[in-house]
Amino acid sequence: MSTQVQEGEEGVIYMRGRVAEVLLGAGFFGIMATLFLGFHWAPSVSINAFESPAAQRIFYWHVPSAWAAFIAFGVLFVGSALWFFKRSAFGWRLHVAGTEAGLACGLMTVWSGCVWGAAEWGTPWDWTDVRLNTFGLLTLLALFLVLGRQSQPDGVETRDTFSTFGLYGFVLVPLTYMATRIWQIRHPGPVVAAGDSGGSLESSMALVLMIGALSFTLFIVGHMLISMRITQLEQRLEQVQNSLDGGI
Amino acid sequence: MNGRFDGSSQSGDIMAESLLRLEDIEVRRGKGVVLSQFNLEVHAGDVLVLHGENGSGKSTVIETCARLLSLENGRVFHHGKRVLDSEGRRTSPPEAFGLTLQKNGLVGDETVENHLKTVCFLSEKSFDLTEILASYGLDHRRHDRIAQLSGGQMRKVAVLAGLLPALLTNEPRLILLDEPATGLDEKALESLVNHIGQLSTAGHGFIVASHNSKILECATRIHNLKTEKSNVPNTHEPWKSTATQHSTSLLSARVGFRYLTSTQAAIARNGLTALLVLGTLMGFVDPSSIENRSLLVGFVLAAPFAAGLAGDPVLYIMREGRAVDWWRAQVQRLPSSDVHSLTIGFVFTAIGCIVFLDGVDWRITALGTLMHWVTMNCVRFIELSTLRLVRPNAVFLRLLLPILILPWALVTDFAAGL
Amino acid sequence: MEGSYYLTTAYLGMIAGLAIWTWTVVTRSRSIELRLAAVESTVGVEASDADSLAPQSINIANQDATD
Numbered sequence: 001m002s003t004q005v006q007e008g009e010e011g012v013i014y015m016r017g018r019v020a021e022v023l024l025g026a027g028f029f030g031i032m033a034t035l036f037l038g039f040h041w042a043p044s045v046s047i048n049a050f051e052s053p054a055a056q057r058i059f060y061w062h063v064p065s066a067w068a069a070f071i072a073f074g075v076l077f078v079g080s081a082l083w084f085f086k087r088s089a090f091g092w093r094l095h096v097a098g099t100e101a102g103l104a105c106g107l108m109t110v111w112s113g114c115v116w117g118a119a120e121w122g123t124p125w126d127w128t129d130v131r132l133n134t135f136g137l138l139t140l141l142a143l144f145l146v147l148g149r150q151s152q153p154d155g156v157e158t159r160d161t162f163s164t165f166g167l168y169g170f171v172l173v174p175l176t177y178m179a180t181r182i183w184q185i186r187h188p189g190p191v192v193a194a195g196d197s198g199g200s201l202e203s204s205m206a207l208v209l210m211i212g213a214l215s216f217t218l219f220i221v222g223h224m225l226i227s228m229r230i231t232q233l234e235q236r237l238e239q240v241q242n243s244l245d246g247g248i
Numbered sequence: 249m250n251g252r253f254d255g256s257s258q259s260g261d262i263m264a265e266s267l268l269r270l271e272d273i274e275v276r277r278g279k280g281v282v283l284s285q286f287n288l289e290v291h292a293g294d295v296l297v298l299h300g301e302n303g304s305g306k307s308t309v310i311e312t313c314a315r316l317l318s319l320e321n322g323r324v325f326h327h328g329k330r331v332l333d334s335e336g337r338r339t340s341p342p343e344a345f346g347l348t349l350q351k352n353g354l355v356g357d358e359t360v361e362n363h364l365k366t367v368c369f370l371s372e373k374s375f376d377l378t379e380i381l382a383s384y385g386l387d388h389r390r391h392d393r394i395a396q397l398s399g400g401q402m403r404k405v406a407v408l409a410g411l412l413p414a415l416l417t418n419e420p421r422l423i424l425l426d427e428p429a430t431g432l433d434e435k436a437l438e439s440l441v442n443h444i445g446q447l448s449t450a451g452h453g454f455i456v457a458s459h460n461s462k463i464l465e466c467a468t469r470i471h472n473l474k475t476e477k478s479n480v481p482n483t484h485e486p487w488k489s490t491a492t493q494h495s496t497s498l499l500s501a502r503v504g505f506r507y508l509t510s511t512q513a514a515i516a517r518n519g520l521t522a523l524l525v526l527g528t529l530m531g532f533v534d535p536s537s538i539e540n541r542s543l544l545v546g547f548v549l550a551a552p553f554a555a556g557l558a559g560d561p562v563l564y565i566m567r568e569g570r571a572v573d574w575w576r577a578q579v580q581r582l583p584s585s586d587v588h589s590l591t592i593g594f595v596f597t598a599i600g601c602i603v604f605l606d607g608v609d610w611r612i613t614a615l616g617t618l619m620h621w622v623t624m625n626c627v628r629f630i631e632l633s634t635l636r637l638v639r640p641n642a643v644f645l646r647l648l649l650p651i652l653i654l655p656w657a658l659v660t661d662f663a664a665g666l
Numbered sequence: 667m668e669g670s671y672y673l674t675t676a677y678l679g680m681i682a683g684l685a686i687w688t689w690t691v692v693t694r695s696r697s698i699e700l701r702l703a704a705v706e707s708t709v710g711v712e713a714s715d716a717d718s719l720a721p722q723s724i725n726i727a728n729q730d731a732t733d
Contacts, residue, residue, distance in 0.1 A: 111680065143647055160318065
């Protein structure tokens with residue numbers, strides 16, 4: 001990974017660009033393969049287990065996108081901490097990449113969850129379901145950070161404030177992860193990493209979900225690398241423009 | 249900007265008390281480092297005038313001394329006590345200090361007298377303001393609201409508020425004035441120069457950012473943020489304070505109460521929000537047709553919850569003219585609307601109980617009151633967290649408020665079981 | 667039949683989300699590269715000063731990544 005380190009060197013920026021696009025392409029291929037396998041290879045669930053058994057196949061993207069969102073929120077947290085405590089420009093780029101990826105994956109998860117909820121529970125949203133709500137809040141936090149950042153000039157005040165929110169918001173991640181283990185109100189319990197209680201998935205279903213998780217991971221890593229490169233290029237553009245203006 | 253100045257104009261065997269010390273300060277604003285490795289010390293009797301180009305960092309020095317900016321590095325001491333450092337520690341100064349910001353930091357709905365009295369109370373003093381108001385040509389305006397004054401008159405009030413902590417005591421106090429001469433007429437400027445001279449002779453210390461030649465004549469030290477030179481000011485009789493001791497408890501809550509009583513902002517924002525929610529629910533819901541108690545309790549608690557989401561009206565009032573920054577420099581807890589928020593929460597929950605539950609249930613009323621107060625303070629906390637932004641009004645704060653829905657949904661479930 | 671309707675709605679929404687996100691990011695990336703190349707060719711700026719806000723963090727990032 002030493003090719004990614006020497007920030008500021010033109011060749012390295014474009015090298016990262018190629019890596020990013022390869023990851024993006026591989027992830028996209030895997031995501032489509034997941035969709036195909038989920039529909040044509042994975043077995044149907046028992047009719048008696050679900051109100052709407054056909055809608056259950058939503059999970060082949062719902063669960064991996066939620067997994068990818070958690071990774072993005074983790075990156076957001078690490079980036080926020082690196083900026084806030086170390087004043088690292090690399091950290092700020094991680095923060096920006098994490099918010100954008102978190103927002104995209106969060107919206108996909110919330111959307112697919114709402115549609116499944118409408119099919120299975122008869123309601124798209126339940127205000128008393130802890131995981132649903134905490135995940136929705138994480139997505140709203142990412143939306144707040146993306147829109148907020150666009151509304152402010154870049155500077156230490158903007159970075160400090162939004163990094164602080166990134167740090168506060170991360171409290172929701174373990175809460176969301178543990179929610180169905182602690183308060184299983186409506187949301188299904190864990191099916192993959194279920195611990196001692198054991199997962200309820202058939203092995204072929206689990207395999208498709210694993211392929212999905214891996215593909216989504218590659219996909220958002222590619223996206224985040226591109227996003228980091230965009231932030232870096234935006235900063236450089238502003239610097240060059242300032243030099244044209246006769247400023248700093 | 250780099251500057252290393254450890255001395256003061258004081259010389260001889262007896263060193264005057266250190267009122268302010270900046271150690272190795274680094275401050276960033278926007279994309280630039282405004283102060284770097286900056287050191288400064290002000291002793292009793294010093295009048296340090298910051299005299300540099302626009303954008304050189306004069307206001308940044310004043311705001312750093314007033315604990316308003318975050319430090320990348322360094323420490324700020326008032327009267328030898330550390331009040332701010334780069335690790336995030338921010339503690340109360342041991343003594344009140346005077347502050348006039350470049351923007352006045354005044355609340356338009358306050359009267360001149362009330363604002364200045366509040367400044368006196370922050371120093372735990374009481375003082376007859378008549379003479380001092382007359383010297384600035386403000387005696388006939390003392391009962392007027394600040395919003396009714398001209399720009400120059402507002403500036404006079406802000407300058408007076410900055411000088412008052414020193415005018416109230418014979419003990420040395422620190423006074424920070426950012427461009428105090430801007431907008432003042434000749435008479436007021438003469439009074440200001442006179443007061444600076446009298447107060448510094450009495451042992452108070454000043455940092456003044458100014459380009460005005462008359463202010464420069466009062467300086468004992470002139471500092472351009474790179475170099476410093478000494479100056480011999482005109483002599484003045486020392487100021488003798490006639491203020492008396494007057495301690496005031498719960499000042500922040502009392503000031504918040506006064507702001508809201510004079511503006512009715514709590515009723516206009518939170519009260520009307522609750523009324524609209526309650527009215528809408530009453531229009532669409534027939535309680536007699538609903539068996540589900542959780543739903544009915546939810547309707548009762550909806551009004552205080554929505555009123556809380558409208559935010560703290562005191563903070564809203566203080567956003568004008570950087571009043572919130574002036575208060576942040578002076579106190580650890582900003583004026584609040586605790587009394588009004590508890591009253592509004594109580595009244596609207598009780599009305600909701602009568603409408604939806606056929607009578608007041610005191611436990612649900614207490615929960616609704618608490619819900620309104622907690623919700624309002626959460627919104628206040630989020631709003632305060634964004635005040636450092638260049639454009640705090642442009643962020644989408646309401647996106648974060650759904651975080652309050654889940655806890656209150658659980659409280660509503662609990663309340664329905666009572 | 668109704669389950670298939672929900673399934674289609676969910677996947678169409680997610681596919682649209684993925685497409686919009688990817689399209690936005692790739693377009694922004696190309697646009698900024700072109701703008702930067704145009705401005706840099708005008709002024710002949712060296713590409714070495716990538717971040718004016720916190721140059722010291724480059725060292726931190728270097729250390730982080732080489733560890």
